[in-house]
Amino acid sequence: MLTIGEFAQLTHLSVRTLRRYHDAGLLEPARVDAASGYRYYSAEQIPAAQVIHRLRELDVPLTDVQRILQTPDPCARAGLVADHLQRLEHQLERTRAAVTSLQRLLRPEPTTLDVELRAVPATTVAAVEATVVLDDVLRWYSGAMAELDALVGTPGPPGGLYDNELFTAGRGHVLVYRPVADPPPTGRVHGVTLPAVELAVTTHVGAHDSIDVTYGELGSWVVEHALAVAGPVRETYLVGPRDTPDPAAWRTEIGWPVFRLAAR
Amino acid sequence: MLTIGEFAQLTHLSVRTLRRYHDAGLLEPARVDAASGYRYYSAEQIPAAQVIHRLRELDVPLTDVQRILQTPDPCARAGLVADHLQRLEHQLERTRAAVTSLQRLLRPEPTTLDVELRAVPATTVAAVEATVVLDDVLRWYSGAMAELDALVGTPGPPGGLYDNELFTAGRGHVLVYRPVADPPPTGRVHGVTLPAVELAVTTHVGAHDSIDVTYGELGSWVVEHALAVAGPVRETYLVGPRDTPDPAAWRTEIGWPVFRLAAR
DNA sequence: CTGCACCCTCTCCCCGCGGGAGGGTCCAGC
DNA sequence: GCTGGACCCTCCCGCGGGGAGAGGGTGCAG
Structure with missing residues (x-):
């Protein structure tokens, strides 16, 4: 003793x-x-x-x-440990991404940002929606997108709408969609009519780890043009992991609904 | 605004x-x-x-x-950032070590631990000592060992004495030494007479990340042999980073002062 | 038997952030 | 101008994994 x-x-x-x-x-x-x-x-x-x-x-x-x-079973125990190791691996990946993003931020090269102001008409799409927390959004996204792929044809690139709350409060309403002629009226995948908006649109190139930088630049542009942002942001996945495994080749169109300010 | x-x-x-x-x-x-x-x-x-x-x-x-x-100077700023990145790298290294050590711990193979009970006479050595916190001990060690190397010849492998407090309280008295015939009497490097003790000695092979496991096994051996541990542990660096860059080849003799229990 | 090292529980502090209470402010619509 | 609701403010408490210290009880060797 x-x-x-x-x-x-x-x-x-x-x-x-x-x-x-x-x-x-x-x-x-x-x-x-x-x-x-x-x-x-x-x-x-x-x-x-x-x-x-x-x-x-x-x-x-x-x-x-x-x-x-x-956990008594050594095999199940090893599984739990492996889960944690995978989580560590994932975190390491994000750390690496943050390092490269930071290096780019500290070496400020004059980025020429192509922003387009685009009027988007109301569209009916096949969508999956939910309210999720920020940490779960990637997991949820892959599940939802798999459901969309299983049920409908794919005449165009998929997209998503993300409530600003998701980022500022860590939890918000999310919707992913594919454009389709004849969506099912109900169920997990159902038809949704996206409202008409005016979008400030730009394209983010690369993985999504530093997409907030592009959002920031887009936001600056919007502010400088005497506009204000409103409503959920819209992302369109022109080139994504489904198209090529190389993140450097991914292209994501991000669009922020805007409206003209009276005069400040 | x-x-x-x-x-x-x-x-x-x-x-x-x-x-x-x-x-x-x-x-x-x-x-x-x-x-x-x-x-x-x-x-x-x-x-x-x-x-x-x-x-x-x-x-x-x-x-x-x-x-x-x-920090106004961008260069100095980059240096601070680089320091942090190096710290992250270091932590990653320790994480990797913890993973391999954990895997070995969870796959418990019957380790045959060679423990020797050795009476060590009092010895006079050239030493550097200080009270340090656990996180600084590696940094302090390399500085102290550099001083020892600069001042005296090296007739034998270096060693260290570590107060148990260092591990249990995160801060304690530490002494590193090299055996030498004629140590300087005073200064940062000075002669110290290590007291005679009876040591339970074993050899730890590999990097020091999981040396606590070997300490635990040594401790178990001591307890099972109706002995008790006392005083600062002694480490002798038979093969270390100065000898070979491959951690798997490092050999550290660890010795715990023991005394016989009356009868519990 | 006494001194002292050890052990006990308890409370408060740290970080960086989320949650919520309770209350003030801005502005669009009427 | 007024009102309602969204927004903003400060302040306090919670988390997790400890560290620090207070105040008091225990065990054991001389």
């Missing part, structure tokens, strides 16, 4: 951290003295403590660590 | 976040109405907001973001 201090020395964890792990139910001491409350650990618990330590080094939240430890 | 909500739409930042950046002095609104407190931004501030956004995506703390933004 080891006191918490001795156990801390053997595992290179702090006494405080061990107490926290106990409180969280991650690492129950082998014995807890009922009278004094002293925690006593056994040497067999060292590997368990080290597994927790490693998972924490990988930024696995304590609750998820508990889930992993409580 | 844009209200905070409009500016949030243009930058894909939340209103709350913009207010926080203002409070932190990162992004001062172009104008703040004295009467109402309303913040008004200009379209020219969009790139600045995006730079902050990117830095935050790289987990740069707000205080460091401020430091970067306040």
